[in-house]
Structure formats: structure tokens, C-alpha cells
Amino acid sequence: MADNKCAARRYVYVWEGPVRISHWLNFFCIIFLSITGVYIHYPFVTACSLSNAPYIMGIVRYSHYLVGVIFAFSVLLRLFWLFMGNYYSSWKSFSNPFKKEDRKIFWGYFKYYIFLERNPPHVLGHNPVALVAYIVLFNLFILQIITGFALWSQADPNSTMYAITGWIFNFVSNQWVRFYHYIFMFLVAGFVINHIYSAVIFDFKSQSGEISSIFSGWKPERRR
Numbered sequence: 001m002a003d004n005k006c007a008a009r010r011y012v013y014v015w016e017g018p019v020r021i022s023h024w025l026n027f028f029c030i031i032f033l034s035i036t037g038v039y040i041h042y043p044f045v046t047a048c049s050l051s052n053a054p055y056i057m058g059i060v061r062y063s064h065y066l067v068g069v070i071f072a073f074s075v076l077l078r079l080f081w082l083f084m085g086n087y088y089s090s091w092k093s094f095s096n097p098f099k100k101e102d103r104k105i106f107w108g109y110f111k112y113y114i115f116l117e118r119n120p121p122h123v124l125g126h127n128p129v130a131l132v133a134y135i136v137l138f139n140l141f142i143l144q145i146i147t148g149f150a151l152w153s154q155a156d157p158n159s160t161m162y163a164i165t166g167w168i169f170n171f172v173s174n175q176w177v178r179f180y181h182y183i184f185m186f187l188v189a190g191f192v193i194n195h196i197y198s199a200v201i202f203d204f205k206s207q208s209g210e211i212s213s214i215f216s217g218w219k220p221e222r223r224r
């Protein structure tokens with residue numbers, strides 16, 4: 001059959017449950033942690049202005065820590081799935097810079113992003129340029145989690161949490177750890193803005209169910 005717009009498309013189950021759960025948990029946690037984090041940094045509502053809520057900072061901090069724990073589990077789940085999941089979510093799908101075909105696909109996408117190419121090659125899993133951004137992002141997540149738990153652990157220097165994360169204060173003072181934790185938030189926010197923009201634009205352009213796939217898990221095997 002000719003490859004025209006009416007041709008039926010075969011769908012492939014690309015994103016398994018744990019990938020989608022972790023994706024949406026990360027999304028909501030990042031939003032919540034950023035809002036509460038900004039409040040911790042800059043308490044724009046003071047206890048005095050809300051006489052019914054004198055413990056507002058305590059509540060915000062407590063919920064930041066609680067959601068921070070959920071976020072840490074979500075990131076761990078995704079990292080676990082890097083080794084347990086199907087091909088598309090596994091480290092095995094990472095492009096190999098020593099393979100000519102992988103390099104060709106990478107440059108195809110790179111040129112697409114810098115407006116030198118109209119139609120990047122069709123890939124079912126992560127596109128290789130976005131994958132580099134995801135690797136950087138997950139390293140940021142890990143730094144955010146380590147600095148977050150280290151700050152929290154200072155409440156009790158005899159705790160197990162301090163034993164695991166407190167070593168960081170041998171290298172940087174706690175004010176610098178706070179500062180890094182604060183700055184990383186802007187880097188993560190920059191990624192989120194770009195990620196949503198790229199997902200929407202790519203969904204239209206590629207007609208390959210970019211956005212719906214992160215809800216359903218399914219993607220068409222090829223473009224229309």
C-alpha cells in the first residue's frame with residue numbers, strides 16, 4: 001500500500017507504566033517544590049499577615065521535605081527502570097557515538113533544532129539530542145536531592161541522614177549548599193519551559209503522538 005495519509009499505522013507500546021508514573025510524579029513534585037522552595041527563600045506571606053496561620057513557614061518547609069522524599073523515590077524509580085525497563089526506557093537505547101548510524105541520527109536532530117533541517121529522522125524512543133538534555137537533567141535532580149537532604153540532615157548531626165549526606169559540608173559551607181540548591185531550581189525550571197515547548201511543537205510537526213504517548217504509553221511506528 002502506498003504510504004499516504006490514510007494508511008493504517010501500527011502502534012508500539014513505548015513508555016511503560018513506571019516511566020509514565022515517574023514522569024508525572026516528577027512534573028508535579030517539581031512544581032510543588034519550586035513554589036514551596038521560593039517561599040522558603042522569600043517568605044512573601046508572613047505569619048503576622050495571616051493571624052490564622054502563624055505556623056505557615058513550618059507547614060511550607062514540612063511539605064517541601066515530604067514532597068522532596070516523594071521526588072527522590074520517583075527519580076530512583078526511573079533510574080531503576082533504566083536497567084529493568086523495555087528497550088525504549090533502557091540505557092541500551094542510548095546512542096553510541098562510535099556508531100555511524102547513531103551519529104547520523106544525532107546530527108539530523110541537531111540540525112533540526114538549529115533550523116537547518118526540516119524533517120529529522122523518525123525515532124520511537126528518545127530523540128538523541130533530547131536524551132543528552134535528560135542525562136544532564138537527571139544529574140541535576142541527583143544534586144538537588146543530595147543538597148536537599150544534606151540541608152535537612154543538619155537538624156540532627158547524629159542522624160543517619162547526616163551520616164549519608166553531611167559529608168558535603170566538608171567541601172562547602174551550608175550557605176553555599178543552600179545557594180546551589182536555589183540556583184539548581186532555575187536550571188530545572190529552564191528545562192521544564194523548553195521541554196513543554198519542544199514537546200508541543202514536535203507533536204504537531206512529527207505527528208507521532210509525542211504528547212499522548214506520555215499519557216497512554218503508545219506511539220505510532222512511523223509517521224503519517
Ligand code: HEM
Nearest residue numbers: 033034037038040041065068145148149151152178182185
Ligand atoms: C526539583 C526539586 C527541588 C526544588 C526546585 C527545590 C527548591 C528549593 C528552594 C528554592 C529552596 C530555598 C533555598 C534557600 O534559599 O534557602 C529550598 C530549600 C530546601 N529544600 Fe528544596 N528543592 C527541591 C528538592 C528538594 C529535595 C529532594 C529535598 C529533600 C528532602 C529538599 C529539601 C530542602 C531543604 C531542607 C531546604 C532548606 C529549608 C530551610 O532552609 O528551611 N529540596 N528548596
